[in-house]
Amino acid sequence: MKSEVNEQALLKGLAENDKKAIEVIYKDNFNIIQNYILNNNGSYDDARDIFQEAMIALYEKAQTESFVLTCKINTYIYSVCKRLWLKRLHQIDKYHNQIDGFEETIQVEEDLEIHEKRNMDFAMMERAMNSLGEPCRSLIESFYIKKVNMQDLAKQFGYTNADNAKTQKYKCLVRLKKLFFAQYNIGE
Amino acid sequence: MMDDIQLIQTIERYLEGKMQPEEKAFFELQRKNVPEIDQMVVEHSMFSHQMEDFAANQRLKHNLHEVHNKLIQEGTIGESIQQNTKAKIVLLWNKYRKVTAIAAVVSGAMALAISGLVSFFAPTNKQAIQQLGQEVEKLKQGQRYQGNKINEVVSKMPVNADVRGGGTGFLIDGKGYLITNAHILKDAAFANVYNNGKEYKTKLVYIDVTKDLAVLKIDDKDFTPFKSLPYAITKHSIELGEEIFTLGYPKNEIVYNAGYLSAKTGYAGDTLSCQIQLSANPGNSGGPLLNKKGEVVGVISTKERQADGVTFAITSKYIYSLIDDIKKLDTSYQRIKLPAYSSIKNTDRVNQIKQIEDCVYMIKAYN
Numbered sequence: 001m002k003s004e005v006n007e008q009a010l011l012k013g014l015a016e017n018d019k020k021a022i023e024v025i026y027k028d029n030f031n032i033i034q035n036y037i038l039n040n041n042g043s044y045d046d047a048r049d050i051f052q053e054a055m056i057a058l059y060e061k062a063q064t065e066s067f068v069l070t071c072k073i074n075t076y077i078y079s080v081c082k083r084l085w086l087k088r089l090h091q092i093d094k095y096h097n098q099i100d101g102f103e104e105t106i107q108v109e110e111d112l113e114i115h116e117k118r119n120m121d122f123a124m125m126e127r128a129m130n131s132l133g134e135p136c137r138s139l140i141e142s143f144y145i146k147k148v149n150m151q152d153l154a155k156q157f158g159y160t161n162a163d164n165a166k167t168q169k170y171k172c173l174v175r176l177k178k179l180f181f182a183q184y185n186i187g188e
Numbered sequence: 189m190m191d192d193i194q195l196i197q198t199i200e201r202y203l204e205g206k207m208q209p210e211e212k213a214f215f216e217l218q219r220k221n222v223p224e225i226d227q228m229v230v231e232h233s234m235f236s237h238q239m240e241d242f243a244a245n246q247r248l249k250h251n252l253h254e255v256h257n258k259l260i261q262e263g264t265i266g267e268s269i270q271q272n273t274k275a276k277i278v279l280l281w282n283k284y285r286k287v288t289a290i291a292a293v294v295s296g297a298m299a300l301a302i303s304g305l306v307s308f309f310a311p312t313n314k315q316a317i318q319q320l321g322q323e324v325e326k327l328k329q330g331q332r333y334q335g336n337k338i339n340e341v342v343s344k345m346p347v348n349a350d351v352r353g354g355g356t357g358f359l360i361d362g363k364g365y366l367i368t369n370a371h372i373l374k375d376a377a378f379a380n381v382y383n384n385g386k387e388y389k390t391k392l393v394y395i396d397v398t399k400d401l402a403v404l405k406i407d408d409k410d411f412t413p414f415k416s417l418p419y420a421i422t423k424h425s426i427e428l429g430e431e432i433f434t435l436g437y438p439k440n441e442i443v444y445n446a447g448y449l450s451a452k453t454g455y456a457g458d459t460l461s462c463q464i465q466l467s468a469n470p471g472n473s474g475g476p477l478l479n480k481k482g483e484v485v486g487v488i489s490t491k492e493r494q495a496d497g498v499t500f501a502i503t504s505k506y507i508y509s510l511i512d513d514i515k516k517l518d519t520s521y522q523r524i525k526l527p528a529y530s531s532i533k534n535t536d537r538v539n540q541i542k543q544i545e546d547c548v549y550m551i552k553a554y555n
Contacts, residue, residue: 017244017247017248017251019251019254019255022251022252022255023255023258023259026252026255026256026259026265027259027264027265030256030259030265031265031415032415034265035415035416038416038529038531039416039525039527039528039529040528040529041528041529042529048256052249052252052253052256055248055252056245056248056249056252059248118241118245121238121241121242122241122242122245124238125238125239125242126242144239144240144242144243145242145243145246145247147243167193170193170196170197171193173196174192174193174196177231177232177235180235180238181231181235
């Protein structure tokens with residue numbers, strides 16, 4: 001049994017994308033989820049996907065300012081995984097009404113709606129990035145995701161100096177924005 | 189293009205709060221007067237947030253993958269997690285239920301008399317069919333051997349108990365639920381199960397003599413539940429000629445046999461069972477019949493005396509209907525969950541057997 005203080009610390013760690021916190025939560029919960037998925041028509045890959053999706057949902061929840069822990073971390077993860085998996089089974093029409101496990105779960109519908117909305121936003125950004133072409137895509141990725149600074153970026157991509165790299169990055173950014181917003185216009 | 193870039197840089201400085209007061213005032217005035225600029229600020233602000241969230245999401249995913257791979261390498265999590273449960277012994281019918289339709293007499297640790305009823309389940313010509321339960325004499329012989337091997341037996345065996353018969357059983361739920369043939373438990377007061385030199389006590393959950401199936405629950409503090417079972421129990425029927433195999437206890441150690449499905453109905457057209465070409469011996473009764481994907485397709489049941497190599501098995505869909513019956517009659521068994529996924533479907537036979545054998549138990553019935 002984990003104390004509440006401990007759980008709060010873990011959530012704080014997760015909200016900061018701290019690997020140690022992720023590892024602790026992973027160790028405590030992954031095998032249970034994997035067995036659940038495997039016993040309900042799923043594969044190892046399904047188990048990994050569903051579990052990581054639940055971790056992301058918990059991360060998003062932990063980041064909101066109004067976040068309060070109303071249940072244990074494991075209860076939250078089980079609830080989300082169960083919900084996500086049932087949904088997936090329905091989609092692929094494999095649902096045989098014999099799903100079992102995790103009796104003690106909580107309502108996560110609202111959280112998952114928010115999570116899904118975010119996933120759609122991310123998918124739009126990803127599509128925009130993918131249509132960007134190289135080296136723009138890598139440049140943007142290194143700058144925004146990997147947080148590489150301009151000096152290193154210039155070196156990495158072979159620009160003569162940081163200013164040139166910066167100008168190039170802005171050019172790419174302008175294109176990325178256009179690609180991103182174009183998806184709104186086509187009713188995405 | 190250059191103007192665009194300059195504008196974006198300006199907007200970024202504005203959004204990041206990096207402007208001097210006069211510059212900021214000037215820029216805000218422009219925003220007010222030029223709707224296009226105002227629009228760009230709003231857009232860029234929105235885009236930046238999206239990018240920030242997207243980047244954080246990507247970084248989190250990256251870490252999740254790294255942690256996943258690390259834990260797999262360490263073996264903390266894995267694709268073949270299986271608690272190594274060793275079976276133990278002794279037995280059981282300390283609890284008998286109204287649903288069993290078995291007349292029972294219990295006094296002290298014992299006695300359930302079910303013998304008379306068992307005869308009902310035999311399909312037809314009793315002489316022609318030999319129950320595969322191990323004969324008592326053989327078992328008695330074997331007991332000395334087991335006695336040497338298993339120290340705990342003494343403490344777990346009921347005093348004054350006589351061996352009535354024996355056979356095989358296998359787990360249908362990692363929590364310790366075993367399925368076996370009802371006829372193995374004929375005349376028994378309780379039963380113990382063995383696996384890997386360990387003995388476990390069990391209690392009777394349910395017995396259905398018409399289906400010739402019974403469910404036991406391992407009720408022993410030495411038993412470690414399995415997180416998941418390696419095999420699935422399928423509802424699908426098997427095809428003629430399909431390759432099948434079984435594990436069981438015709439003697440005091442586990443024995444492997446393979447064969448194929450030879451007829452879709454059992455003895456004298458019995459639709460509950462199917463006929464297989466596989467050399468089963470007494471003691472194989474109650475053992476799992478598996479297909480090459482590692483899915484349980486039946487429970488080995490009886491053997492025709494005359495034709496060697498002809499064996500019958502109860503098809504696995506009756507395991508499902510048996511469990512449904514149990515759940516209807518007693519809600520405390522709602523949590524029984526039959527395994528629907530075979531984690532050994534892509535492994536070779538030797539490794540399949542290695543994983544399955546931990547879940548197959550020798551059963552000894554006592555009165």
